[in-house]
Amino acid sequence: MNLIQKERTFEVALIGDVDVGKSEFTHSSQFKMRKYPVEDLEYYRFQFETNHGPVALNLLCYEDRHLGWTMDHIKTLWPACHGAIGMFDLSNQATQFHLGTRMSLFNKIFPSVPVVICGNKKDIRTIKPENLTLHQKLGEKWGRKIISHSISVKKNQGLNLPFETLIKEMTGHSDLRIITSPEE
Ligand SMILES: Nc1nc2c(ncn2[C@@H]2O[C@H](COP(=O)(O)OP(=O)(O)OP(=O)(O)O)[C@@H](O)[C@H]2O)c(=O)[nH]1
Numbered sequence: 001m002n003l004i005q006k007e008r009t010f011e012v013a014l015i016g017d018v019d020v021g022k023s024e025f026t027h028s029s030q031f032k033m034r035k036y037p038v039e040d041l042e043y044y045r046f047q048f049e050t051n052h053g054p055v056a057l058n059l060l061c062y063e064d065r066h067l068g069w070t071m072d073h074i075k076t077l078w079p080a081c082h083g084a085i086g087m088f089d090l091s092n093q094a095t096q097f098h099l100g101t102r103m104s105l106f107n108k109i110f111p112s113v114p115v116v117i118c119g120n121k122k123d124i125r126t127i128k129p130e131n132l133t134l135h136q137k138l139g140e141k142w143g144r145k146i147i148s149h150s151i152s153v154k155k156n157q158g159l160n161l162p163f164e165t166l167i168k169e170m171t172g173h174s175d176l177r178i179i180t181s182p183e184e
């Protein structure tokens, strides 16, 4: 009997305004990560052990500054995409609004792809909890439940939550847990 489970790989987009914390999120993660040089883009491979076997994410971090944001770019960057993490800044309401626009575009191209919303900079949050409504609005528009997490990259809080939620949705295992121990 072969006890080695084959690693499943998913292509994932990390989407969000300039300065919301995308790069620091990927670098502060406690998970096993390799960065690959791709011109003008940040491209990472994350590996996780889960209670349903090993999972890898090829994560493409979209850099607004270099490219702008059009439908053509989305299609070129992510010809196949299995999931997306949409990130905004909990101390900057405009970033939540802009993320809504981006995720709507994304959803037109990848209508059934799992999406998790992630508010970063919980440590300096200024947006009131009642105004953290993006996930609800998108969920109503798309007719499915969208989960949102508040995290702080700076304080190392909740960094596994967006990954765990997304992997649950991409694999269909609602009881999935990441069990990777912090990288040695
Ligand atoms: N207070 C606080 N600051 C944070 C947090 N996460 C990131 N930052 C700061 O936010 C700024 C932007 O972080 P980046 O990771 O460069 O943001 P980015 O989304 O990659 O930005 P671009 O690459 O320019 O699109 C940096 O000065 C970070 O130190 C957080 O959780 N709390």
Ligand SMILES: [Mg+2]
Residues within 6 Å of the ligand: 022, 023, 024
């Ligand atoms: Mg960056």
